[in-house]
């Protein structure tokens with residue numbers, strides 16, 4: 272029997288790659304914020320998941336797998352999914368076809384070298400896909416993407432080959448073989464918890480405020496979208512602080528208190544959808 276509701280906890284284990292590439296940081300103090308994710312945030316997150324018996328998905332840039340291989344092996348050893356997140360946390364929309372393909376191939380290759388299994392899922396760094404990304408993911412044998420927002424709780428087939436005409440109209444491509452496991456900024460800890468002076472991010476919401484928003488999203492899905500999939504996006508370097516982790520633990524227990532709720536890795540959702548579709 273399909274679950275009444277599925278919850279996927281996903282963690283973008285960016286560590287220092289976010290600061291080095293996306294924010295172009297050169298200051299050791301900025302970079303150390305990413306290091307906190309590897310030293311402190313990740314072990315705490317793994318403890319929480321273990322204590323609650325919750326499987327999860329971790330998106331890891333190649334650079335992070337290279338720098339912190341034992342941390343990435345610990346994720347896999349605990350039964351969680353390790354999925355791809357670029358090589359150096361690049362901005363995919365700015366890459367041409369060949370460069371993007373190479374970045375995706377390299378990022379996946381490092382993960383395979385570190386844990387002995389190729390990643391089957393992908394999330395674009397900063398949720399910035401390029402127009403070629405879905406076609407490249409298909410070509411490289413990925414099964415799903417988790418970077419888009421055309422739905423909230425229902426996975427769908429993302430299109431490959433969309434383009435934008437010279438007069439700024441969207442020209443629709445074909446349906447791809449992948450699944451899109453949709454995300455939302457509202458369901459991401461980054462806008463709520465990442466304070467950064469330059470470029471400026473506010474990120475000073477309290478754990479209680481965020482609990483209210485996320486529990487509200489879950490309660491709505493549970494009531495109104497039977498069989499829905501809720502994907503939360505979290506960052507060990509942000510959610511790894513004590514009060515935020517306590518909030519996450521409270522949220523997991525709130526969800527687990529409902530009948531017919533299961534926690535799943537994203538790849539298991541994609542595999543089940545493929546099976547239902549007769550793929």
Ligand SMILES: [Zn+2]
Nearest residue numbers: 283285396397
């Ligand atoms: Zn990221």
